Amino acid sequence: MDVLSDAVAAMRTGHPHSSRTVNSGSWGVRFPPSEGAGFHVVVQGTAWLVPPDGGEGRTEPVELRSGDVVLLPHGTGHGLAGRPDAPLVDAVRAPDGSWPTPPDRAPAGAAETLLLCGAYQVRRARAHPLFTELPPYVHIPARVGAHPRLRAAVDLLGAELADPQPGSDALVPALLDTLLVLLLRTWWLAERPDRTTGWSAALSDPAVTAALRAIHADPARPWTVEELGVEGGLSRAAFARRFTTLVGRPPLAYLTWWRMTTAGRMLRTDDTPLRTVAQRAGYASEFAFAKAFKREYGTAPGQYRKASARA
Template sequence: MDVLSDVIAAMRTGRPHSSRTVERAPWGVRFPDSDGAGFHVVLQGSAWLLGPEGADPVRLGPGDVVLLAHGSGHGLADHPETPLEDFEPEPDGSWPERPDPGPADGDETLLLCGAYQLNRARAHPLLTELPPVVHIPARVGCPSRLRAAIDLLGTELAEPHPGSHAIVSGLLDTLLVYLIRTWWLRERPEETGGWAAALQDPAVAAALHALHADPAGPWTVEALADRGGLSRAAFARRFTAMVGRPPLVYLTWLRMTRAARLLRESDTPLRVLSAQSGYSSEFAFAKAFKREYGVAPGLYRRRAG
């Protein structure tokens, strides 16, 4: 099981949105705080990233990518001194059509921007550990796979064809994985520590892969320690230090987060969900779910519907 992909899928809510826009100087857009994560790619021209609050402006050149993983409000403009206009998404969260920039008097910038809806109440440490701004400059070597995903996404938005809606949604998911992976590899997690480093630790990574591959399994700390070749006590200390939660607490988080996603997105019967979540009865599952979310599974599904 790919742990990174599984973590992103578990946190995602709704559909991601994106837009390919042309701006001509002077221009400036202010993006409000949100529950999700956003990204911007400069395809042509240049731009300035303004914020989040307290951060210095960052000049973006052709091919530069920025990920704002925590939904912090920020601005994007042709110059740090340009006034900003508020960005207002459509009621469904999609990106509105930007007005035609008019005659080509000023310098032109071609942007690819997008947003993901994430469940902040169930934030995974792997994402919460990301810095406020992940800047991947093209000049230091944007990975070829990330570049390919950006090119494909830009083409589908510029020249939509039958099936483009599904393709764009899939490419946005792919792009988010590539962005996080690129940051992770560049930051040398074995030196910086944290949850990303856990995936580089043989013992902890073995346990994480086992849990994500079979969350319904009858896992014990001893069984997970055996996967990593450590004693129970040594494994529990290492796992908790790196992941931020004891092994079985993390397992409960994983089971309940997956169950909540299925409750929102499917009509899977509760008895099936209970078994898939590793519980022997609907009662035990409902009790565990209510302890995590504060409401019974059936009520959670009705509210999400």
């Protein structure tokens, strides 16, 4: 798997949910902080995002136009309204976990705003830096001819929510997961203004990307810095400097972190024997693995598995 796919798989948990709402008149909704990551798509009309805690140094509302997409990756509270000064009404979860909007009391003929809103359940304990480096909100404005795959996913999701067909219960969660990957890809590779540092630069750098792909494809391999440099076509010293600058940690430190993250996911999600988990994490013995795991997680692998099963 590539690094973006792995990052999403490591964090995603449970089932995503979404809803299609029509609002008109003077409407406004306040979404409280949550453990998940939320999104809003303006299908028709306009809306205003009240940023979480003045995201990106902003305190004023942000206008969202038809086709705009917003991702709230860190579960921070925020507002959504029909006009920038509209009063906000607290959203209350529906039985399925979605966030319905308050009943519309607008006069007949008022302009309507059609929204697709939803949320993902995520595990933040060992979030990949691809997630932790995201700003409080990611705004991807609609532009003619831009991001056709993202637009296609939005259109398909909107159609399934507006007119459910046989198989929609299976298709909608898959489309939601597709939308999340496309949102992240679009932000990191196309929309982020500063692509000279951090993960935006790392994913755009051929040498670093090649090394990351090698690590994620075979984390159990006893990689050396020199071997990873060969993957990227650089000398050992040049590669180590570039990788550390862009990724934020040295190559072998990232390798260890990813091995432990992968091991933790295996312990949470299946009953793979500890010996096999240790081997897949690149350790020759259960003892060495258990020692490294406890250093990272503060608990033994077996205890971590039992605690995850109870959660």
